[in-house]
Amino acid sequence: MLRIAIQKSGRLSEKSNALLKECGIQVENGNKKLKAQARNFPLEVMYLRDDDIPQYVADGVVDVGILGENGILEKEKAVEVIQPLGFAKCRLSLAVSKEVNYTGIQYFEGRKIATSYPKILKRHLDKLGVNAEVEEISGSVEIAPSIGLADGVFDIVSTGSTLMTNGLKEVETLMRSQAVMIATPNLSEERQLILEKLLFRIKAVKSADQNKYILLNAPNSAVEEICNILPGMKSPTILPLAREGWSSIHSVVKEDEFWEVIDNLQGYGAEGILVVPIEKMII
Structure with a gap:
């Protein structure tokens, strides 16, 4: 039996469940349990918070997981990316108040940036040679400039509508992300064989989409x-x-x-x- 973790709610959860269905794998979870077993494939699904998935995979509690690349890079756990999935695409960008006269990345020198992805942001700022203060917050990042908490934000952007609603404008894209499948190191031979069968189905579905x-x-x-x-x-x-x-x-x-x-x-x-x-x- 192969154990897979997917996000328990939200757009990524819907896409992950749809992918399993397209692969011909029937998972019934009408009662929204945190664990369900496929009827026609040796697969057990665990529904977790996306922030917890890298830890569960790294520790071998589950064998594989589906989540965004940004979540993997932020958590820095010992997992292997084994398959890009092509959905839940987004970018992680810097944004400032729309009234700001933004002239370049050096605008953030000595300023404060609010984000839920401090490790990713710090790595990029170091690479760009910008010394900014990173303020970690767990949610509602977009409100930070308007309440004086930060001079800018670093957050996930899909369409940009949330930024505009909060009076912000996107000024720098630092990375792009999509959903990927990750695996724990040192899978047993039996589970590796099941994983290969699952990946075969996923690749067939993705090839058809393209x-x-x-x-x-x-x-x-x-x-x-x-x-x-x-x-x-x-x-x-x-x-x-x-x-x-x-x-x-x-x-x-x-x-x-x-x-x-x-x-x-x-x-x-x-x-x-x-x-x-x-x-x-x-x-």
């Missing part, structure tokens, strides 16, 4: 050029159409290249282009 299946009709004279645009996993599938001189081409295109590829395909006379989501993708 790609689309594409079908199109094209004149035979353009097939070679189109195949150069759509290499697919190995090569495109080409099927003759009933209409003489035309073929149907099936392939895979990366999500972040999609619109550029579509423009190029139309330039070669492609018609009837269909784009279909991929549920799972085994590479």
Whole structure:
């Protein structure tokens, strides 16, 4: 049995539970218990505070955990990052009151910065050669400048709306973060095998998220050029159409290249282009 820790509530918890579901793992926790067992996979899920997950993984209380990179870097526990997950993306940034005439990072020299991530902030300030006072607070960081507690804040930013609501503006991004899976050192051979099966499923789900299946009709004279645009996993599938001189081409295109590829395909006379989501993708 592999033991995994995920955040017990919040957006990261929802995304983590959704990932397990996409991997075909059925975990029922209707009563919001702190521990639940999967019905169809050797997995036990523990629902914890995100701040506690690095400690539980480092101590071997659980074998793996899902949380943001920022939480790992702040806690500085002996864990191994084994898989980036691509969701819960955010940045950790410095912000000041919108009235401040900010001219650069040296603005913070000798000033006070409020944050819930003092270790991450201190490392970056040292690297940048800025000597600022770091004020650690556990929550409501954005209010610090307005009540005179600090001259600026260092906090997680997703859209920036929370900063604007509190009269702040983002001025420096010091790091970017996403959800990752971490593991305890020295897993037993049995649990390592289960983990590899879980990672196989996760990679199949993430590969599917990053790609689309594409079908199109094209004149035979353009097939070679189109195949150069759509290499697919190995090569495109080409099927003759009933209409003489035309073929149907099936392939895979990366999500972040999609619109550029579509423009190029139309330039070669492609018609009837269909784009279909991929549920799972085994590479």
